[in-house]
Structures are given as C-alpha cells and as structure tokens.
Amino acid sequence: MWRSGVPDRHFFYLHSGFARSLGFMVTDKKVERLENASVKLTITLDKDSVKKEYDDTVRHYSKSAQIKGFRKGKVPLEVMERKFGPSLRAEALQKLLESGLKEVLDDIEEQPLPYAQPTLTDEDIDLNPEEDLTFSVQYDVFPTIEPGEYTGLEVEEPQVEVSDEDLDRELKAIQEQNAMVQEVEDTPVEKDHIVTLDFWEVDAEGNPVPDSERQDFVFTVGSGYNFYNVDEDVIGMKPGEEKTVTKEYPEDYSFKEIAGTTKTVQIRLKTVKKRDMPELDDELAQDVSDKYKTLQDLKDDIRKRMVDTAEARVRETKSNNLVKKIVEGATLDVPESMVRAELSQFWQDFIRQTGSTEENVMKMLTMQGKSPENLFEEWRPNAVERLKGRLVLGKIMEAEGVEVTDEELEESIRERAEESGMELDEFKGYLEQQNMTEYLRDQLRETKLFDQLFEKSKIVKGEKVKFLDLMQRKS
Missing domain, CATH: 3.30.70.1050 (Trigger factor ribosome-binding domain)
Structure with a gap:
C-alpha cells in the first residue's frame, strides 16, 4: 500500500x-x-x-x-x-x-x-x-574552466611530402581493384596469391581441438590477414595438400586470444587464385573514371588528393599539439559523471566500428577474457584528455566570440554539395534528415577558432614524416 x-x-x-x-x-x-x-x-x-x-x-x-x-x-x-x-x-x-x-x-x-x-x-x-x-x-556541476595562456605558444608542424613511392602504391592498389581473378591448378602458392583453406588446431596427440576449425577461409598471401599468421607456411603448397605447423606467438601478438602461446595448426589448401593485373596505361585510367583521358590525368589527380589528405592530417596533428599545450596550462576538474558519459560514447563508437551488435561484441570480449569495464579503464586517460580539450576550447571560443554566420554556413553547405555531386536542396535535405546542420556549424566554428589560434602561435617545423606513416598515426 x-x-x-x-x-x-x-x-x-x-x-x-x-x-x-x-x-x-x-x-x-x-x-x-x-x-x-x-x-x-x-x-x-x-x-x-x-x-x-x-x-x-x-x-x-x-x-x-x-x-x-x-x-x-x-x-x-x-x-x-x-x-x-x-x-x-x-x-x-x-x-x-x-x-x-x-x-x-x-x-x-x-x-x-x-x-x-x-x-x-x-x-x-x-x-x-x-x-x-x-x-x-x-x-x-559544469566545471570551472581557466584556460590559462593560449596565445604565443610554440607548436610543431610535421613535414611531409608525397613521394613517387606513395603514388606507385596507390596506382598498384587501383590495378588490384581492376584485376581479373582466375583460379590456377597444380600451381605452388606464391606471395600475392589468393588462397582458400581449412584450418584447425590439434592437441599433443594430434586430435582436432574442439571449436577451433575454420572452413573456406580466404586471404591474400603476404597480407598477414589471418588468425594464425600462416602466410609463409602456405607458400609452395598446392591445392589438395595438407600441412601441420607449430607456431609460437609473441606476447604482443595482434590476436590476444593466442598471444604468448604455442599452437599446432593443421592446414588444408583448397584453391589458389591469382590476379591478372591490368597494364598501367590510358585505358586503365579511362576505366577508373570518364574524367580521365590519360594515365597522367589519373596520376595528377591521385597526387593532388594525397597532398590534400596530407595537409588535412598535418593540420589535425598541429591542432592536437596545440590543444595539448593549452590543456597543460589550463585549470579545470572534469567531473566523474562527465567522464562516464564520454566512456559510454566511446563504447557506442566501438560497437559501430566493429559493424556488429552489442551482444556479439560482448561475446567477443568474453572470449578474450575481457569486459566493457576493462575497456573503460584503457580508454579513461584518452576520454579525460578529450574532455579537457573540448571544455577548454569551448571556453576560449566563448572568450574570443567566435561565431559562424548563416551566410558562412550556407556557403559551406554549397561547397560540400558540389563536392558530393548532389543538388543543393537535396544536400540540405540530407543534412536536416541526419540532424547535421548545426553539427556542421560547430565544425566551422572550430575551424575558425584554430585559424585564429594558429595566427597567434609560433609554428615551427617538426620532424620529417613519410606520407604512409602520417596516415597510420592515431589522431
């Protein structure tokens, strides 16, 4: 009652x-x-x-x-x-x-x-x-934020150049995407062949380990994209052959389930295929897109896009370096509830990145002997730093009076519509449907803020970095 x-x-x-x-x-x-x-x-x-x-x-x-x-x-x-x-x-x-x-x-x-x-x-x-x-x-409560000094700071800018080697790598990828794949019989496996195999673990008596069998697994030899890392072991095998290999996996092996262990694996090779790579010529360029008439047109466009990508990543790196310095001089406490909310967002992003369901992600973690709480502890330092950066930048943006006018927003939307090949009204409708119009305004405000901060900073040349290394760095 x-x-x-x-x-x-x-x-x-x-x-x-x-x-x-x-x-x-x-x-x-x-x-x-x-x-x-x-x-x-x-x-x-x-x-x-x-x-x-x-x-x-x-x-x-x-x-x-x-x-x-x-x-x-x-x-x-x-x-x-x-x-x-x-x-x-x-x-x-x-x-x-x-x-x-x-x-x-x-x-x-x-x-x-x-x-x-x-x-x-x-x-x-x-x-x-x-x-x-x-x-x-x-x-x-919302924390009290004192940004400290945020002008006149020294910021390193990495130096990167798109080399001929970088261009050749992209061209090879285009060749592979346009290659004809054909099965070959009675041919030993070589690097870059596409193989289909069955594999399973065996115990000390040579018996199959329950639930370890994987059938019709396909990968490109030399890519390393296979659980037991058997690229070198399948080289020289022919379709129909079987092989038993014993592998030692280091503590830092990418698949944590077998890191630091020794496994005996039985391999059965089923098929071997090779790519018939097209020639790098004008015809290939025209196959890629109607806008290319010659191979040189394709090369020039690839190089331009790579330069644009490198400049965007350099700016991102420079921005992160500046934010890190500003946060170091700032005074603020991040409330625990805010950290938990950020970690919850990390978790949702993690699930999306796996392309799976939360239930399946939980099963995967259980197989690895982990739980979401383990991941939260791993993510916590990054979550706190990201929160501090956002909070301090928000305070500076408020202090500097950084705003984006409706006209500036409209111009940005028009440019993005042209880049996407969509009509302006269609692109606007897409933004509204995805609730991204104000998100875009916030992006423009942040871009404006960093433009102002860079003008008031001392930009110095940093280390020379290869294009591929820059792309593989965590942002």
Whole structure:
C-alpha cells in the first residue's frame, strides 16, 4: 500500500517534472564546493512545513485505509500512526526531500549536469514531524574552466611530402581493384596469391581441438590477414595438400586470444587464385573514371588528393599539439559523471566500428577474457584528455566570440554539395534528415577558432614524416 524503508537516494524526478512545490519554508541552504566539479548542497526545512506534510500524508491514506474495527475512511490518525508510522514517515520524507530540493535548485546557480542526478548523502536520515528537517545531496556541476595562456605558444608542424613511392602504391592498389581473378591448378602458392583453406588446431596427440576449425577461409598471401599468421607456411603448397605447423606467438601478438602461446595448426589448401593485373596505361585510367583521358590525368589527380589528405592530417596533428599545450596550462576538474558519459560514447563508437551488435561484441570480449569495464579503464586517460580539450576550447571560443554566420554556413553547405555531386536542396535535405546542420556549424566554428589560434602561435617545423606513416598515426 505504501513504500516503506528509507527514501530513494537518487533524485530522478528533477528532469521529469514529478516534484511539486509545497509552499514550505526553506530556512537554510548551503553550497559546498568539492573536488572534481562536485558540490554538496545542504538544505533545512522548517518544522511547520515538515509537520504539515506528514499530517497531510497521514490524512491522505486514512481516507482509504481498511482496518478491522473501523469503517473505511474513519480510521483515527493515532491508529494510522501506530500501525503504519515508519511507512508514513518515509512517504512524507520522500516528498519533502524531492520538493525541497527542487525549490532550492530553482533558486541557485549550481545546477546538476543532465547525467549527474543528485544523490542523498545521509545514510540514516529519518523524519521527526516535530523538528526541522536537514538533509544533504551531492552532485556534479559544469566545471570551472581557466584556460590559462593560449596565445604565443610554440607548436610543431610535421613535414611531409608525397613521394613517387606513395603514388606507385596507390596506382598498384587501383590495378588490384581492376584485376581479373582466375583460379590456377597444380600451381605452388606464391606471395600475392589468393588462397582458400581449412584450418584447425590439434592437441599433443594430434586430435582436432574442439571449436577451433575454420572452413573456406580466404586471404591474400603476404597480407598477414589471418588468425594464425600462416602466410609463409602456405607458400609452395598446392591445392589438395595438407600441412601441420607449430607456431609460437609473441606476447604482443595482434590476436590476444593466442598471444604468448604455442599452437599446432593443421592446414588444408583448397584453391589458389591469382590476379591478372591490368597494364598501367590510358585505358586503365579511362576505366577508373570518364574524367580521365590519360594515365597522367589519373596520376595528377591521385597526387593532388594525397597532398590534400596530407595537409588535412598535418593540420589535425598541429591542432592536437596545440590543444595539448593549452590543456597543460589550463585549470579545470572534469567531473566523474562527465567522464562516464564520454566512456559510454566511446563504447557506442566501438560497437559501430566493429559493424556488429552489442551482444556479439560482448561475446567477443568474453572470449578474450575481457569486459566493457576493462575497456573503460584503457580508454579513461584518452576520454579525460578529450574532455579537457573540448571544455577548454569551448571556453576560449566563448572568450574570443567566435561565431559562424548563416551566410558562412550556407556557403559551406554549397561547397560540400558540389563536392558530393548532389543538388543543393537535396544536400540540405540530407543534412536536416541526419540532424547535421548545426553539427556542421560547430565544425566551422572550430575551424575558425584554430585559424585564429594558429595566427597567434609560433609554428615551427617538426620532424620529417613519410606520407604512409602520417596516415597510420592515431589522431
């Protein structure tokens, strides 16, 4: 009939409109700043308000109470108190806590973050209808941010050049994409052949290890894209042949499930295919796109796109270097609830990147002896640094008054529509459907901000980096 025990420790009503104003008197409120952008809020309600809420609660339930010896709705209040006292006090206390907190939060600057619901700090709080009620809650607030010095900083800019080797690698990839693949019989496997094989682990007695068999596995020899790293082992084999190999895997092996172990693997080669690579000539260029008439047209366009990509990555690296220096000189505490929200976003991104479902990702982690919590701990330093960077940049953007006008946004949308080959109205419709219009505005604001910061920084030449190494660096 009634809730019993202690009141809820978390106040989820704050954003649901559940709490009601009781019109009582808050006789005292005190905000205490804690570490990591957390606050402790202590509130005192006067005893008249406490008494009234308790009496109202008792009267409310007495109207519907059915107790032997009394007519429905005619149970004396003292009987109600004697029989249901703890539950009635808990009910009244919950209402007082919720409504009292709402009334105070409507009047103070220190607001809880959307994902940081206030938590009751009192372990053994109880209600005495004849006394004032004092209680405390703790919650996270938006952190105070002091950016420190963010102009005149020295920032390294990596030096990169697109070489002929980089161009040749891209051209080879185009050849492979346009190659004809044909099966070859009675031909030993060579590097770059495409092979299909079955494999399974065997134990010390030579018996297959349960659940280790994989059938019709396809990979390009030399790519390394296979679980047991058997590229070198299949070279020289012919279709129909089998081979047993014993492999030692280092502690840092890419597949953690077998890192630091020794495995004996049985291989059965089923098919061998090779790519019939087209010549690098004008005809290939025309096959790639109608906009190319000659092979030189294709080469020039590839080099231009690679230069553009390298410049974008250099700018990204330069931006990261600058943000790191700014954060080092900034003063701010990141609240734990904000870190948890960021880690939750990391988790969702991780699932999307796998192209699988959350259920399958959980199974994969279990097979590796891991859990999401393990990943969260690995990701935490990066999450904290990313949050600090965003928070500090937001503060600087506010201080510098960086804004993007509707005209600037419209021009950017027009340029992107042309790049995508879409009509302007069609591209606008796509942005609106994906809720990306304001996201694009934020991107433009950030670009503007970095343009200003770079102008006020000392840009120095950094290390020389190969194009491929730059592309493979983590951003």
